[in-house]
Amino acid sequence: MPPPLFFKWPPDPGRLDTRMKLYLSTPRTATAAAALSLAALFCQAPTVHAAAAATSPGVAWQAASADADIEKAFAQARAEKKPVLLYWGAKWCPPCNQLKATLFNRQDFIEQTQAIVPVHIDGDSPGAQKLGTRFMVRGYPTMILFSADGREITRLPGEIDAPQVIKVLQLGLAGGRPVGDVLADAKAGKKLSANEWRLLGFYSWETGESQLVPAAELPALLAQLAAASQGVDAETTTRLWLKALSASNEGKGLKPDAKLADLVHGVLVSPAESRAQMDVLTNGAADIVKTLTPEAGAARTKLLGEFEVALKRLEADTGLSRADRLGALGARLDLARLDTAKTELHPKLSPALVKEVKEAAAKADREITDGYERQAVISSAAYLLGQAGQWKDSDDLLKSSLAKSHSPYYLMSQLGGNAKKQGRKDEALRWYEESFNKSEGPATRLQWGSGYVAALTELAPQDAARIEKTAAQLFSEAAQDKGSFYERSARSLQKVGGSLVKWNADGKHDASIARLKTQLDGICNKVDTADKQRATCEGLLKAPGKKA
Missing domain, CATH: 3.40.30.10 (Glutaredoxin)
Structure with a gap:
């Protein structure tokens, strides 16, 4: 996971x-x-009465x-x-x-x-x-x-x-008006109302599934929209520029620009503006910094200092939810790890920042009683503890929360991830297996099962019997749900297929793959040939570049 x-x-x-x-x-x-x-x-x-809601x-x-x-x-x-x-x-x-x-x-x-x-x-x-x-x-x-x-x-x-x-x-x-029509007019240079510009500024580009624009073209599109919206609504223009910067990660998209640096500076030093753009700043802090200052130096140090002040202010804003305040702390942690390898288990961080992470996690664990909020916040707190190198604290928080969670398998998968990162293979597999066994719902079980198969083929490739048994179980469960070869479920099964193909790259497990393929063929043959999901089914165990 x-x-x-x-x-x-x-x-x-x-x-x-x-x-x-x-x-x-x-x-x-x-x-x-x-x-x-x-x-x-x-x-x-703003007052919400808990009794009335209950x-x-x-x-x-x-x-x-x-x-x-x-x-x-x-x-x-x-x-x-x-x-x-x-x-x-x-x-x-x-x-x-x-x-x-x-x-x-x-x-x-x-x-x-x-x-x-x-x-x-x-x-x-x-x-x-x-x-x-x-x-x-x-x-x-x-x-x-x-x-x-x-x-x-x-x-x-x-x-x-x-x-x-x-x-x-x-x-x-x-x-x-449909957002597609609004976007088309904006790209064509037609005049939009302030409301329509705001609709584009707040559109969920991150969950738009590339239906409006391919992901690779998003930074350029957002920059185009930001430039076109100049003079209509300053807050929307700022939001679009920030989103363009945030989308320009890995050196793709916008390049360092003095005017954009000044814009970000103005947002960070203004409590009102940073509060209004809170979501973009906390989600995109690291990408914004890397885009504006690709290399370490005085400019990056200055920008990091301004981000630190703004994020601390958001972290202390009691008008924000616990999840948002924790998100601001997470952004600070991301920035502190900016030049640290993602695989680094024990990054060199300031003791003060590590202490803040530990205290925030402990406070959330101590104070949150609502089951929904716990599911939303505790997993993130445990993740931050791991990012801060506090693996035991992360494990302890997750384990103590299992009995309090309505979906403990989510936390179990995190425990598996923690153990895997630290090289504790047997422990990781135990948690992945338990998380799969406890998972509920057809799509969820396929998703958790795909994670378990991936872990097995990576951490215990010699255990062919368990790998084949688990994959066969997933294929059997997929056969019971007519939606198994669509969307998330399809991607979960494709992950299973990919893991198995990679596992058998040397041909040592041809017999296992052959038995699984026979099982899968029986499932695929029951799918209507006119249904696109049949092709998805038939392609699960194909090696890249090979024909059926």
Whole structure:
């Protein structure tokens, strides 16, 4: 499993930067009326009463696991002249749990969702992965706002705080134009409204699945949009430039530029601006620094100092959620490790920073009682402890949290990762195996199983019997779910196939591969030849460049 990511979704809903203003047109349609309904939520007092939330029935999500469910939801949306909000998530997913802990349980949010048709796709429900292909969603969580006729208005970013979530919803509902049309006009040099520019600035480019632009072209596109938005809305222009810098990692994208350096300096030294751009700064700190200052020197030292001050300020901002404050600390840790190899287990860090990481993790463990928030925060805290070289503390935190987690297999996979990094192969395999055995849901089991197979082929390649048995079990489970060869599940199975092909590169395990291929052929033959997933199935055990 990959290390937990610091999705910034969403922090404490009560904090609102006074610079964030919306300029909404006079409502003349039901969609605009819905926008004003959400605007009312945006302007309400920030107090959230836990008792009220506890007794609330919650958001009236309509579960969808098949095309028929989706068509029913859109038919309702057209009849009621409401937009559709689609939420794609999973039980174990930390940022999904952050949503549940900080936004979905708010009484005012629950009430305001009556102005839309909320649809939930659980990634482990039957047919969910096929729907994922339909909507081009992969990462959990993804939230998409549609017009009643099915046009995608925007994808909501998962890293911004609650007031900004509401802001983006308002912008989408008030404008109503599909983001693809807005982007096309922007690229063609046509005039956009301030709201439309903001919609592009807050679009979830990171979870857009490259549907608007190939990933390799994203830095240049964001820079183009930033330049074109000059003079319309300064905050949006700044956001687009920061996103362009953040996307320009590994030497790809923008080059060092004095004007951009001045722009970043202005954001970092301004409490209001750094707060407004919190999500981009914390998620993209290292990439921004490496883009602006590729080499160590006075310029980089100065920029790192400014980032340190800004990130410390965000870390101390009690208007942000625990996850966001921890994200700011994580960004500081990333910057401290900027010139350290990613594989370095015990980086040279200041004792003060290490102490902060340990104290923040201990405080989170001590204070968080909500199960959703624990799932969102503890995994990230444990990851930071490892990044700080505090492996025992990381292990202890994860182990002590197993009994408190509704998805302990997620934490078990982290324990496996910790052990693997430190060369404790047998321990790593025990945790990977247990995490797979305890995992729940068809898509989740394939994902965790693929991680276990990858670990087995890497750490215990001599254990052919266990490798073959585990792969055969995964293929058998895949045969029980019609969505196994779509989206996340397909990629999990492709990972299994890739691990097996690599394991047998020398041909020593031809017999095992032959038996697995026979099993797989029986599964693939039951898939309709007109269905694209058949080709996916048939390609799982093919070596690159080889024909069937």
